[in-house]
Amino acid sequence: MVVGGLAGLLVLLLVAAIGMFFWIDSRLAGIDGVLDDYEGRPGDTPGTNWLLVGSDSRKGLSAAQRKKLATGRAAGQRTDSMMLLHIPEGSDKPTLVSLPRDSAVTIPGRGRDKLNSAYALGGPKLLVRTVETVTGVHVDNYMEIGFAGFVDIVDAVGGVEINVRAAVNDPKAGLKLKKGPQVLTGSQALGYVRTRKGGALPDFERTKRQRQFLGAVVKKAASPGVLLNPFTAIPLAMSATDAVEVDSGTGAFNMLSLGLAMGDSPVTTVVPFGGNETVAGGGAAVKWDRTKALALFNALKEDKPVPKDILDAG
Template sequence: MSERQDGPEFRRVRSAPTPPASPPHTTRTRHTMALPSRAARRKQWALLAAGTMSVIVLLASVAAWGLTGWMSGQLNRFDVFGGLGGDRPDPGPKGAVNVLLIGSDSRAEVGDGKKLGVGHVEGQRSDTMMLVHLNHDRDRITVVGIPRDSWVDVPGHGKNKINAAYQFGGPQLTVRTVESLTRVRIDHYVEVDFTGFVDVVDALGGIEVCLPEPISDPKANLDMDAGTHKVDGTQALGFARTRKTAGGDLDRIDRQQQVMSALLDKALDSNTLSDPGRFTAFLDSALSSITVDEGLDTTTINELANQMRDIGLGDVSFTQVPLDDTAYWTPRGDVAVTWNRTAANVMFAQIAADKPVTEPEKKGRPGVDEPSAGDIRVQIFNGTGTPGQGGRASAAFRDAGFQVPGTAQNWSSKDVSTTLVRHSPKRKKAAEAVADVIPDAKLQEDPTLGEEVQVVIGFNYAGIDAPDAPPAPTPSATPSAGERGEVHTSTAKDNVCSP
């Protein structure tokens, strides 16, 4: 391991204001502050709850209640950008905003670390890292997951895993590292530690998460069967952090995105946010676990919340850095992941230019008119209400060679009699290929759908007839960079367990 070098000492500058009371009398005309309608509060939630985990769950809600002045004083602040110098990417198009979200694994203020499954390791590391892009038109949020085990150049420290940047130089070196890798200029920094994450989930009354297969991780105090589960803050923390699945850190990014989507979905209907007393108490306990850059002040929070008021679950998209090697043995003898630089450069160039992150078009193969299973992305929905049915179907489609990038979700109803294969007009051939392997399935065209084919499991579902498998690779063959380095996106609406 590289020798640890201490970064700048954190100075959590905090004021100690009290929650806002009635404003003093002035000669100006007083306006009675009416609480926003439920519909208005739902719209104002979308920015921060979807984009920055618990912070978002906090900031936009605060704007809705008019408490931003008090909240701004409660947040921890750090001079993230003061010492970065001039060797930074150029600012993006006017109005676009890029936020680096860090989930910190600091144990310093975690009380019972054993209960939370985080132990008592000294020091502080970046356990989660996401780049959140808010576009100029304020009608789209893109969240890019960055694997913590990415093997990269850390400025001034050579090759290392990307989360070592935080250990070596705190938020400043972390921002410098991400900017040097992505050439995307970071405008704001938000950090949430374990305690804040648990507080947020508990304040919302828990969230729903979905598992395609069981997880058992004694260190994280996690033992969950396949299916849908309602979890509290401690369980959600274990669910988001565990790497005890076949995909390791990459599966963990998928689960973290699912947790973020569930937080947003639950926050929109939470009684916590409609009760001023409960909401204020929640803020008072949770904000001490959040650190932001000095530029994320009251005015900025208000502006962002107001600008993003029309964002919905379907406007928040998730993806992760395309990878080349998911089992790279580093020179020091541990395993890391490496990026597919070509695909990553294209994706981050789109973000830097304030363009939507798009998936590369599939190129047809000469002489082949029908799509193969490996060319088809399938999203599974459980329309029966039978626990685990969606997860079992997802596993069957993966085994048959189809792309199933997300976990199975619940359909809007639980009484679907006939399995449906839903598709956009341009994906009819792909849908027909899917329907061919599901006995008695029914095709259903929906012009609002995109590239994915949706399979809604009905009561007549009895498994699939797997298509002929492609030739097996030779023992020496390894997946190509293109096969492992493709960009896949999903929305917050896709990621929640139920509508």
């Protein structure tokens, strides 16, 4: 009797899980044409490569919310953060690489400019093509999230614990934090990854905070206390599917793979850079260290661990 009851419960849980999987898949918003082929596109390579983008879209935010979150009223839409995640085929850990938004790159058909200008000029499709062109890495999946979705996801999991390395006071980002471990709300987390305060190289520190936060929020979202509790799992699923946009070929199974990779404590770094370059479209931009950057991206293309000296440089 007990065995039969347990078997019945397991069947119900399995059916519920399958139902939830297809429900999530049906809610994902796909963007057509993001990963279309073009002449000279880098070929597919072992492993899976994701381009993860945080945009500064204010879509879904009221005037009061924009004021509370200190997002400003900028028109249009730009990329606030960009990361390239490589998930290897073998047992090596995934690699998460920050691509500084102010990187000096050649945008196809547009010339030299900052990397985030590619999105402003041609949306996700031109951004993907630019990243593939300058890195030589074939992008398999694309995911984007705006300000409003960012806040909703963090609040849906009950906040995220972050070890703040130095006290932060940045009115422009609506942020004031003490040093040390603490649980950040959605609005605090948004300010934390956006602030340019702290460190000798503010943008470098900013990319480190973004990678730190992304790992923390995925770890929290994947924890049993969240996933096995319907009062948190369902709001999280609704917030996540409302918040993100993906390429039209990305579904729930791909998102599960992404979550598992991020929960596997990926190796994190930033593209090695040194010095500045003046670009016609936006003044001073960050110049990559060409030799080290090529070594980094070649390792990803060959599905090999990134050399330690390259990681140390980032």
